[in-house]
Amino acid sequence: MSKIQKPATKSRNGLRVCLQQQYASTSDFSLHLDLDIPSTGVTAIFGPSGSGKTTLLRCIAGLEDRLTGNISLHDDEWLSPSSCLPPHKRPVGYVFQEANLFPHLTAKSNLEFACKRATKVTPSISYEEVIQLLNIAPILSHYPSELSGGERQRVAIARALLIQPKLLLMDEPLTALDETLKQEILPYLEKVCRQANMPILYVSHSLDEVIRLADSMIVLDKGRVIEQGNTQDLLGQLGTAFSHHQGASVVISGKVSERLEEWGLSRLEVNGQDIKIQSGEEKVGDTLRIRVQAKDVSLTLAEDEKSSILNRLKVSVDDIARDPKDQSMVLVRLLAGDTPILARITRLSAHTLDLKKGQHTIAQIKSVALLR
Amino acid sequence: MQLSPEDIGAIWLTLKLASVVTVLLIIMGTPLAWWLARTHSWLKGPINAIVTMPLILPPTVLGFYLLILLGPNGMVGQTLEQLGLSALPFSFNGLVIASMLYSLPFVIQPLQNTFAAIGNKPLEAAATLRASPLESFFTVVLPLAKHGYLSAAVLGFAHTVGEFGVVLMIGGNIANETQVISVQIYDHVEALEYDQAHTLSLIMIVFSFLVLTLLYKTKKRQKTSSEGVL
Numbered sequence: 001m002s003k004i005q006k007p008a009t010k011s012r013n014g015l016r017v018c019l020q021q022q023y024a025s026t027s028d029f030s031l032h033l034d035l036d037i038p039s040t041g042v043t044a045i046f047g048p049s050g051s052g053k054t055t056l057l058r059c060i061a062g063l064e065d066r067l068t069g070n071i072s073l074h075d076d077e078w079l080s081p082s083s084c085l086p087p088h089k090r091p092v093g094y095v096f097q098e099a100n101l102f103p104h105l106t107a108k109s110n111l112e113f114a115c116k117r118a119t120k121v122t123p124s125i126s127y128e129e130v131i132q133l134l135n136i137a138p139i140l141s142h143y144p145s146e147l148s149g150g151e152r153q154r155v156a157i158a159r160a161l162l163i164q165p166k167l168l169l170m171d172e173p174l175t176a177l178d179e180t181l182k183q184e185i186l187p188y189l190e191k192v193c194r195q196a197n198m199p200i201l202y203v204s205h206s207l208d209e210v211i212r213l214a215d216s217m218i219v220l221d222k223g224r225v226i227e228q229g230n231t232q233d234l235l236g237q238l239g240t241a242f243s244h245h246q247g248a249s250v251v252i253s254g255k256v257s258e259r260l261e262e263w264g265l266s267r268l269e270v271n272g273q274d275i276k277i278q279s280g281e282e283k284v285g286d287t288l289r290i291r292v293q294a295k296d297v298s299l300t301l302a303e304d305e306k307s308s309i310l311n312r313l314k315v316s317v318d319d320i321a322r323d324p325k326d327q328s329m330v331l332v333r334l335l336a337g338d339t340p341i342l343a344r345i346t347r348l349s350a351h352t353l354d355l356k357k358g359q360h361t362i363a364q365i366k367s368v369a370l371l372r
Numbered sequence: 373m374q375l376s377p378e379d380i381g382a383i384w385l386t387l388k389l390a391s392v393v394t395v396l397l398i399i400m401g402t403p404l405a406w407w408l409a410r411t412h413s414w415l416k417g418p419i420n421a422i423v424t425m426p427l428i429l430p431p432t433v434l435g436f437y438l439l440i441l442l443g444p445n446g447m448v449g450q451t452l453e454q455l456g457l458s459a460l461p462f463s464f465n466g467l468v469i470a471s472m473l474y475s476l477p478f479v480i481q482p483l484q485n486t487f488a489a490i491g492n493k494p495l496e497a498a499a500t501l502r503a504s505p506l507e508s509f510f511t512v513v514l515p516l517a518k519h520g521y522l523s524a525a526v527l528g529f530a531h532t533v534g535e536f537g538v539v540l541m542i543g544g545n546i547a548n549e550t551q552v553i554s555v556q557i558y559d560h561v562e563a564l565e566y567d568q569a570h571t572l573s574l575i576m577i578v579f580s581f582l583v584l585t586l587l588y589k590t591k592k593r594q595k596t597s598s599e600g601v602l
Contacts, residue, residue: 094500117502
């Protein structure tokens with residue numbers, strides 16, 4: 001309590017959030033956190049439903065009351081013990097779970113609502129750029145009721161960008177959409193995240209979205225921060241919320257060293273070793289990010305065993321942890337150079353291979369998924 | 373089926389009264405309905421009850437207390453007298469005040485329901501788009517509440533046109549000042565002038581039918597237009 005209520009030390013750059021909120025004395029839920037959020041890139045706020053993700057976002061936007069603490073962006077105080085900036089004076093863009101467009105206005109008028117009120121000094125993105133980025137030119141004359149869920153969400157993202165915010169808040173923008181629409185919007189979101197010249201907070205309970213979009217992440221549970229850090233580092237650790245997730249994965253970056261046109265594959269160099277991936281539009285020299293799921297990694301001690309599995313990396317065992325949800329499985333943290341890889345194997349296999357910390361072994365990767 | 377000058381005077385007065393009352397109620401009812409739709413205060417229940425009371429009270433009760441309150445010995449009446457203003461009972465202005473109280477629930481309830489149905493979401497969206505609360509009200513709430521305002525205006529107007537008891541209690545029966553259609557019909561029947569009573573009554577029936585048809589039409593349109601949005 002006392003820790004939260006003392007004035008926050010000001011950070012020169014980035015978003016500083018230090019707050020607590022209690023709904024009612026009868027309610028179990030309270031928000032209680034102290035965060036420094038990077039001033040660039042996408043920060044995912046991850047956690048199960050009811051963990052306070054949306055509430056945190058609403059607190060930052062000024063949409064929640066019964067709040068004490070400090071919120072500041074760069075050197076501007078939005079909330080302090082003595083003052084509270086009303087939501088319409090905070091330079092944020094907010095994308096709601098459901099598009100929340102004004103139903104009485106066309107898509108175009110919805111965007112103009114934002115343009116009219118946008119911060120006048122140095123727009124970071126122009127109207128034309130936004131229309132093109134989200135590919136909404138053909139639907140501008142329609143009313144929200146005439147648009148599909150995905151189209152509405154694209155207009156809503158465009159509207160939030162056009163207010164020229166200093167901070168973009170996105171509250172599970174894909175949750176209300178079905179799987180096909182999600183896949184339709186994700187590429188737009190990736191473009192927005194890469195091109196938007198502002199910090200983005202992205203609330204999600206989907207590990208998949210977080211891995212594709214976020215540079216760093218904050219994990220919430222019951223209104224408290226349980227993990228925070230760089231996405232790649234966090235994913236490669238044992239004992240985190242992600243390592244217990246069924247989609248437990250690591251993200252690996254590498255440079256394209258060669259295109260094997262004959263086989264339709266590309267060779268990716270990761271810490272001096274090769275990973276082959278299906279060729280796409282990448283060129284030699286490009287940096288790519290791939291996702292390797294722990295369940296797709298198996299271990300072998302035989303160095304030159306013939307196998308249909310192409311990707312065999314020399315790794316050393318760094319750590320082994322039991323899966324708390326499944327007694328028969330263990331998670332093994334491997335290091336290929338300094339790149340962590342997780343393998344989810346049976347406890348029996350670990351026993352048979354007699355895996356120990358520091359031991360050298362071969363990781364076979366069945367499949368990789370290309371990100372961005 | 374001829375309308376006498378008194379009949380025409382009564383029709384004109386009724387329309388004037390209903391228009392003035394409707395306009396005033398819409399303007400003054402908006403903040404009250406807004407507050408009722410959004411507050412969590414314990415006062416909400418009692419205030420709601422007071423606003424709705426004219427629905428179930430006999431108009432004579434309302435008229436009786438207004439007469440006492442506005443009369444020369446009443447609180448309001450005395451104050452007005454001290455200020456050198458004319459007395460309200462048996463005047464057009466008194467009728468306006470009485471009608472406003474009488475028709476209050478018919479204006480407040482549609483507005484309150486519309487505001488509640490609009491909910492918080494559009495307002496939150498407007499706030500994150502830098503619209504001040506007042507701006508949001510005029511650019512977002514008013515357009516979305518269009519049909520609610522139409523219902524409120526139609527109901528308030530029609531109900532004022534149809535009142536009788538309150539008028540009789542506080543307005544009396546002064547031609548071109550307080551003699552509205554309903555009172556005029558009563559007079560005709562008292563005097564056994566059934567022809568004139570028929571004419572005015574038929575006008576009222578046609579008027580009510582048209583008003584209610586219009587109301588249900590807008591209700592239907594409102595339903596279809598708000599489907600699938602938000």
